Amino acid sequence: MFGFSISYVNQYALYRASEIADFKPEEVSPLCSAANIHLPIFISHGIEDKHIKYKYGKANFDNLASTNKTLFPVEGAVHHNVWQVGGEAYFEQVHNFLYSLYK
Numbered sequence: 001m002f003g004f005s006i007s008y009v010n011q012y013a014l015y016r017a018s019e020i021a022d023f024k025p026e027e028v029s030p031l032c033s034a035a036n037i038h039l040p041i042f043i044s045h046g047i048e049d050k051h052i053k054y055k056y057g058k059a060n061f062d063n064l065a066s067t068n069k070t071l072f073p074v075e076g077a078v079h080h081n082v083w084q085v086g087g088e089a090y091f092e093q094v095h096n097f098l099y100s101l102y103k
Contacts, residue, residue, distance in 0.1 A: 057071075
C-alpha cells in the first residue's frame with residue numbers, strides 16, 4: 001500500500017491477524033482453498049498487479065473446483081483499478097457472467 005514492504009511489519013500483521021481470527025497462517029492457502037469452491041465465480045485480475053501477481057491469480061483460478069468460472073485478465077490494470085482500465089469490456093464480461101447464471 002505504501003509502495004514498499006517492511007518484512008517484520010508484514011510478519012507481525014499476519015501474526016496478530018492469526019491470533020485474532022484463530023488460524024494458523026501456514027495452514028491457509030488460497031490455492032488449496034480454491035479447490036473447495038464449486039459455485040459459479042467471476043475473477044478479474046490486473047496483469048500489472050504488484051500486490052498479487054497475475055500468475056498467482058491465474059493459478060488460483062485454474063485450481064477452482066467450479067465448472068462455471070470466468071477469468072478476465074485486464075492488460076495495464078493493477079490491484080485496484082481493474083474496472084476502470086477494463087472499461088466497457090470489463091462491464092460486458094461481468095454482465096455476461098451474471099446473465100449466464102439465470103439462463
